[in-house]
Amino acid sequence: xxxxxxxxxxxxxxxxxxxxxxxxxxxxxxxxxxxxxxxxxxxxxxxxxxxxxxxxxxxxxxxxxxxxxxxxxxxxxxxxxxxxxxxxxxxxxxxxxxxxxxxxxxxxxxxxxxxxxxxxxxxxxxxxxxxxxxxxxxxxxxxxxxxxxxxxxxxxxxxxxxxxxxxxxxxxxxxxxxxxxxxxxxxxxxxxxxxxxxxxxxxxxxxxxxxxxxxxxxxxxxxxxxxxxxxxxxxxxxxxxxxxxxxxxxxxxxxxxxxxxxxxxxxxxxxxxxxxxxxxxxxxxxxxxxxxxxxxxxxxxxxxxxxxxxxxxxxxxxxxxxxxxxxxxxxxxxxxxxxxxxxxxxxxxxxxxxxxxxxxxxxxxxxxxxxxxxxxxxxxxxxxxxxxxxxxxxxxxxxxxxxxxxxxxxxxxxxxxxxxxxxxxxxxxxxxxxxxxxxxxxxxxxxxxxxxxxxxxxxxxxxxxxxxxxxxxxxxxxxxxxxxxxxxxxxxxxxxxxxxxxxxxxxxxxxxxxxxxxxxxxxxxxxxxxxxxxxxxxxxxxxxxxxxxxxxxxx
Amino acid sequence: xxxxxxxxxxxxxxxxxxxxxxxxxxxxxxxxxxxxxxxxxxxxxxxxxxxxxxxxxxxxxxxxxxxxxxxxxxxxxxxxxxxxxxxxxxxxxxxxxxxxxxxxxxxxxxxxxxxxxxxxxxxxxxxxxxxxxxxxxxxxxxxxxxxxxxxxxxxxxxxxxxxxxxxxxxx
Numbered sequence: 001x002x003x004x005x006x007x008x009x010x011x012x013x014x015x016x017x018x019x020x021x022x023x024x025x026x027x028x029x030x031x032x033x034x035x036x037x038x039x040x041x042x043x044x045x046x047x048x049x050x051x052x053x054x055x056x057x058x059x060x061x062x063x064x065x066x067x068x069x070x071x072x073x074x075x076x077x078x079x080x081x082x083x084x085x086x087x088x089x090x091x092x093x094x095x096x097x098x099x100x101x102x103x104x105x106x107x108x109x110x111x112x113x114x115x116x117x118x119x120x121x122x123x124x125x126x127x128x129x130x131x132x133x134x135x136x137x138x139x140x141x142x143x144x145x146x147x148x149x150x151x152x153x154x155x156x157x158x159x160x161x162x163x164x165x166x167x168x169x170x171x172x173x174x175x176x177x178x179x180x181x182x183x184x185x186x187x188x189x190x191x192x193x194x195x196x197x198x199x200x201x202x203x204x205x206x207x208x209x210x211x212x213x214x215x216x217x218x219x220x221x222x223x224x225x226x227x228x229x230x231x232x233x234x235x236x237x238x239x240x241x242x243x244x245x246x247x248x249x250x251x252x253x254x255x256x257x258x259x260x261x262x263x264x265x266x267x268x269x270x271x272x273x274x275x276x277x278x279x280x281x282x283x284x285x286x287x288x289x290x291x292x293x294x295x296x297x298x299x300x301x302x303x304x305x306x307x308x309x310x311x312x313x314x315x316x317x318x319x320x321x322x323x324x325x326x327x328x329x330x331x332x333x334x335x336x337x338x339x340x341x342x343x344x345x346x347x348x349x350x351x352x353x354x355x356x357x358x359x360x361x362x363x364x365x366x367x368x369x370x371x372x373x374x375x376x377x378x379x380x381x382x383x384x385x386x387x388x389x390x391x392x393x394x395x396x397x398x399x400x401x402x403x404x405x406x407x408x409x410x411x412x413x414x415x416x417x418x419x420x421x422x423x424x425x426x427x428x429x430x431x432x433x434x435x436x437x438x439x440x441x442x443x444x445x446x447x448x449x450x451x452x453x454x455x456x457x458x459x460x461x462x463x464x465x466x467x468x469x470x471x472x473x474x475x476x477x478x479x480x481x482x483x484x485x486x487x488x489x490x491x492x493x494x495x496x497x498x499x500x501x502x503x504x505x506x507x508x509x510x511x512x513x514x515x516x517x518x519x520x521x522x523x524x525x526x527x528x529x530x531x532x533x534x535x536x537x538x539x540x541x542x543x544x545x546x547x548x549x550x551x552x553x554x555x
Numbered sequence: 556x557x558x559x560x561x562x563x564x565x566x567x568x569x570x571x572x573x574x575x576x577x578x579x580x581x582x583x584x585x586x587x588x589x590x591x592x593x594x595x596x597x598x599x600x601x602x603x604x605x606x607x608x609x610x611x612x613x614x615x616x617x618x619x620x621x622x623x624x625x626x627x628x629x630x631x632x633x634x635x636x637x638x639x640x641x642x643x644x645x646x647x648x649x650x651x652x653x654x655x656x657x658x659x660x661x662x663x664x665x666x667x668x669x670x671x672x673x674x675x676x677x678x679x680x681x682x683x684x685x686x687x688x689x690x691x692x693x694x695x696x697x698x699x700x701x702x703x704x705x706x707x708x709x710x711x712x713x714x715x716x717x718x719x720x721x722x723x724x725x726x
Contacts, residue, residue: 123576123579124579124583148626302620307620
């Protein structure tokens with residue numbers, strides 16, 4: 001039977017078992033939206049306030065489900081509004097399929113109304129992209145896009161469909177959903193070399209990244225840490241790779257990592273990097289970072305090997321499979337008193353910095369939220385100080401429960417991402433930690449949360465400033481607070497009410513606890529404006545390009 | 556040949572935009588291209604790109620790996636300098652007055668080049684060879700006055716059984 005290109009798109013989405021997509025209609029995608037209208041009982045389309053929010057929603061959805069998130073936008077401005085969202089997914093290796101409409105083929109290249117070369121624009125921020133100018137290629141291209149998005153190291157793929165291709169007709173044959181291709185099997189020789197390298201080590205340290213989460217290798221990671229009797233530190237993307245409460249989890253390493261994680265890493269003789277890419281935020285000074293250690297790098301992406309840190313041994317392959325093979329082959333290290341040394345660092349006072357417990361501050365606020373949530377509730381964040389405080393203080397116990405913009409560090413990510421995550425978890429309770437700066441960027445998505453009756457709690461840590469930049473200005477720019485003291489007049493609680501959500505305000509711990517109890521009792525979007533000190537800092541901090549010796553412990 | 560110069564060959568999908576993807580990857584990661592040549596292979600769906608680059612071992616390693624990540628790139632090979640035939644084609648138009656014409660002809664013969672167009676005041680010469688030979692040829696022509704010059708960039712093929720195929724990449 002002949003069907004239109006727009007129908008092919010909907011059929012392929014159904015084939016791929018997509019039941020929620022995010023997007024925004026427009027002139028060049030009307031045929032697609034016409035078919036989505038007819039398929040609305042099978043595919044729910046969440047209409048956001050802005051395409052950027054839709055892209056972040058698809059990203060948040062993908063992070064909690066592991067499936068490709070799908071976003072649809074029209075040509076021109078619709079497509080360019082996706083750009084930050086696509087770049088964000090690219091930097092954090094999140095599977096996403098972005099569908100854009102374009103002007104009809106005959107109008108392409110003539111600077112037509114709402115025409116943008118979106119494949120050109122997104123080339124550096126997608127795993128791959130396509131413009132489909134022949135409806136006969138449409139189904140196959142869409143399937144390739146899904147396959148590519150979820151395979152190997154996941155990432156975003158964009159498919160641009162000119163309007164005439166959406167209305168042209170073609171024979172369509174259904175196919176089973178695409179499956180993930182794990183890439184090449186790890187070379188047995190590399191596995192042997194890795195075993196030999198570990199066997200020579202006395203003080204191994206596992207540095208776990210987002211790859212552990214995306215390949216669902218949490219169990220294997222735990223077993224490796226047990227088998228080697230060794231500590232684990234994570235990147236921010238790997239924050240949920242291991243339960244927070246696990247005694248071997250020292251927390252985050254890097255610029256705002258836990259003292260013990262950074263200190264123990266510097267004492268180790270072997271760094272085992274698992275699904276991590278040695279970002280500059282995780283390593284600090286790269287020369288000093290590698291000094292005195294050998295490095296074993298395990299990653300699915302061959303191009304990450306040796307890119308940021310020179311390895312002594314590498315195993316390329318799916319992290320879960322590689323770790324399982326190491327375990328099956330009886331991986332062992334040299335005996336010694338490594339764990340006693342680690343334990344001494346863990347007990348050191350520097351590893352137990354607390355903000356005062358009786359007052360309202362970022363740490364007590366985050367703990368008050370945590371005390372009311374389940375281990376599998378999803379936490380999203382925006383970008384800045386609140387993000388790091390959340391990563392430091394929130395006790396994440398289950399994988400895929402933290403949705404945060406790691407690589408791109410995109411302020412404005414949080415609200416859209418939280419909406420997508422909430423859909424991904426079947427509209428279960430989701431919490432967004434944000435701040436006055438980040439929230440202001442994309443707050444229009446409160447309308448999306450409200451119109452979908454999402455049980456989304458927004459905890460807005462309000463310091464009246466762009467806190468992270470302010471912190472750098474305090475520490476490195478002699479307190480010249482250029483354009484970071486916001487002094488906005490926005491009444492966030494009233495704003496939430498105006499959007500059809502419920503707003504609360506907390507100025508001390510007592511009012512925060514009351515607001516949390518009330519907000520969490522409601523099954524609708526809520527926002528709590530939490531007043532905190534403008535000068536609260538994210539600590540410890542290793543200055544950019546610094547080492548553990550430069551660590552700043554006190555504000 | 557400088558130690559930090561190297562030649563890469565890649566088989567890529569013969570489709571619109573592929574060259575942009577390849578050159579864009581070089582640009583955004585800050586790798587230098589000295590020359591790039593591209594053309595269809597015996598299989599019309601596949602083109603072969605030869606890229607002359609400059610960079611240390613780290614850059615070389617990264618370029619190969621990043622190229623392999625592009626879905627349109629089917630195979631990549633670092634060409635072994637001692638085991639590769641590398642050639643470049645150049646067309647050069649020089650002033651050729653009666654007085655100098657014979658001398659230019661001599662140079663053409665020495666370099667085994669070919670005169671492909673002859674006009675009363677100028678001469679167009681075609682020459683093929685390694686980059687160094689072409690460079691030497693150019694410096695010999697400079698005194699006569701070069702009017703126009705174009706080079707294709709290096710193209711290269713492995714000697715003997717060194718063959719770049721899509722299969723060799725997949726192992």
